[in-house]
Structures are given as C-alpha cells and as structure tokens.
Amino acid sequence: MSETPNKTAFLVREVFPVSQEHIIFNSDKRIEYSCDAYESVIKRAANTGQCFFIVHSHFNGYVGFSELDDEQESKLLTCVWNRISNGYHGSLVFNDASTFEGRVFEPISKEFQEIHRLKVVGNQYRIISSINQPEPRAINLEKLDRNIRAFGEDMQYRMAELHIAVIGCGGTGSALIEMLGRMGIGTLTIVDHDRFDVSNITRMHGTKVGDENRLKTEIISEMIDSFDLATIVVEISERLDNATTGEKLKDCDMIFSCLDDTNFTRLILNQLSLFYYIPLIDMGIAFDSRNEVLHDVLGRIDILTPDRACLLCRDVIDMDACASEMMSPEEYNRQLKIGYAKELKDDNVQSVTYNTMIASQAINEMLYMLLGMRDIHRNSHKVYKYYSDRITNDGVNDLVKKTDCICGLSEKLGRGDSDTFLDMYWPNKNHV
Known part of the structure; x- marks a missing residue:
C-alpha cells in the first residue's frame, strides 16, 4: 500500500483464484x-502485513x-478487519476488462469509499477508470486539436489525467x-x-540570457505556464x-530519469519503480571519443517495469560508484587516496541536438506503452x-533478472510503504 496526502494506492502482489474444491x-x-x-x-495477508x-464479476452484463x-x-x-486491523480491505467487480467498480470498507461506519481508477503496468500501460469516476479534467480541445488528430480525443483526456515526474x-x-507540456500532460x-x-x-x-542564478525548476515551470x-x-x-x-x-504515474552520470540517484529511482510499480524511463547521452577523435554519439533508453530486469541487472547502475557518491567529500578524498573509493567521472559533454533526440525517443516509448503499440518481445x-x-540492445537481456536482485524478490516487488523508505540506507552527507 502507498499512502500520501493526496491519495491511497493499493499494490497487487499476490492473486489467489478460488479453487475447485471450494466451489459449491x-x-x-x-x-x-x-x-x-x-x-x-486472510491468514496469509495477516502474516505478511498485506x-x-x-x-x-457478474453475469449478463450487470x-x-x-x-x-x-x-x-x-x-x-x-x-x-477483526483479523487484520492495520490496513484497508475492499473489493472490485468487473463487467469486462475495461469497466469496473471498486471500494474500500470502513469498519466503524460500515460504509464503503470508492476506488476511482486502476493501473495495469507492463509492456502496455493501461489506466482503467471506475464507472463512478469523477468528471474528466477539462482540456482545451481547440489548442490541442493537432494532438487529438494524431492520437484521438480519448488519448488526450488520458494524458490530461497523467501525473509524470521528470x-x-x-x-x-x-x-x-x-514536449510533455505541449502534449497536454495533466501534472508535471x-x-x-x-x-x-x-x-x-x-x-x-x-x-x-538574464536567467543566471535562477533555479532551473523555476525557469522550466514558467515555460510550461506560458503554454496555457x-x-x-x-x-x-x-x-x-x-x-x-x-x-x-x-503520487506519480510515470517517471523520466534525465540524470547525468549519477548512480545513487538512479538507484533510488530504480527502487521506487519496483516498490511502487511506477514505470521508469531512464536515458542518457555519451560521446565516444578515441584518441581525442569523436567516434560516435550514443543515446541510451531503459524502460523499467516490474516484469523486466532492473537497472542493477542491466549494469546501468555501478554500486561501487554509488558507495563513493554517498561519502562526504572528506571521506571520499581519504578513501580515494588509499584506493578504496571509485574515482567518479567528470564528463559533462553535451549537445542540444542529441539531448533533444533522446528525449523525443523516450517520449515515443511512453506513447507506445499508452497506446498499446509496444511488442511484448521488444x-x-x-x-x-x-x-x-x-540501434542495439548492447547484449542486455532485459528478461533475465540476476539471482537475489531486488527485482526478482517477491517480498520487495510492489511492497509499497515500509518502516524504512525503500529499505535503503539514507546518508546524512553526500559526495558533491
């Protein structure tokens, strides 16, 4: 389960069909x-804190x-509730794969609270709205006309409901x-x-020119607001x-990671995606130089969903570099001198053309997921x-999860809230 001031989300971890022996x-x-x-x-839920x-479902289309x-x-x-009093319990009823009604039971008042939507995360990212959903968010159909012609009005309303983190x-x-702002994403x-x-x-x-020393988030926020x-x-x-x-x-429905070569932050996003079933699209640009001559420009995109190997399994995250990044500057320099800390990269070569290209390709991957265009074998x-x-997969098999990696542990996937956030050690000081 995931609780925030804005919503409560339930993360499906285990499904138990009714066995034939119990059918009367x-x-x-x-x-x-x-x-x-x-x-x-019920006994298993009580023992595992779920x-x-x-x-x-109902017959005859009810x-x-x-x-x-x-x-x-x-x-x-x-x-x-008498057996498991430290959580919420409820029910779902389906008419078909795209229609449902859901509710959570409140034991004191004996009343139900509605569940408004379901998310199905995998090769396709589906959002299913309840038959009792609130009115859809208002959108400017005239301004978004070209988007609607490309992907349809229903898709535009779905994008208006999305909450995406970058x-x-x-x-x-x-x-x-x-690009996300111009597409009419609801919340960024x-x-x-x-x-x-x-x-x-x-x-x-x-x-x-003139934006010097302003927060980057403030500048970008003003740009999005100007689109109206x-x-x-x-x-x-x-x-x-x-x-x-x-x-x-x-609270986010999807996360885009546009980080420099920062391993510890990527590790946080990796765990967040796995613990809370939040799809993560991680990307980066690297300039491949040999003997001081530019050999190639490489763009990488990794899409993380619960059914695939995580960024640790794909060796996108370097755990030795993570350890170095978590040290204080003083401790890092001391460990570096004696050979116990990994030397961190200081490669900040960038180009607006390649940055924009990889960003566009990442957004297209998001659209493939939302539109159901992604081949399950890709x-x-x-x-x-x-x-x-x-375009290559660089020898990475995203279906193979490393032994004992978090992405293959049933007790970690979809775990949600825990006493220690993401079951991680959080340092007080960080390498800068």
Missing part, C-alpha cells in the same frame, strides 16, 4: 463457494455491485519537459536542485538523495548509435 455451485448465471476459500488468504481484496454484494461483503470485510531539468530534461513534477549557469544556454530549453494548457507544475528544487524528497514521487534496453546509424 456453478452455472451460467451464478456461482457459490464456501467461506473456506477465504481462510488461507491488505485483503475480493474480486469478482455493471457494478449488487445488493447481495453489499450485504455479504460488509459481513466478510468486517471479519477481515528528474533533471538540464539539456535532456528541459527538452523532455517542454520537475526535480532539480541546481541553478542556471551561463554555460547551460546552449542546451537548456526555455532559457534566455492547464498543466499543473510541481517544483521540487531539492536533491533526490534523501527519503523526504523521494517520497514526494509516490527489448526495453536500447542504445542508439547515431554516427553509425544503428
């Missing part, structure tokens, strides 16, 4: 099964909960944020602690190396070799 009666109009079908599941939900559901579920969920407002991040959370420097003018979208497409911008002008900042991303690790005009 089954016809084309109704099904009956014994209460024993629930007992082992919530309990009952899921079913939509929503019936009077019998209201009566029986109130009794059942009261019993569950980590990093530099060359790649600013390009990506500008932008994260960057840095201030604008005159050297950023060649690659950072939305900037101008009703996008809500949440500015986080903080480092993403602490639990307090990290928890602010739990590799979610891509390396674009721009000079040689090739």
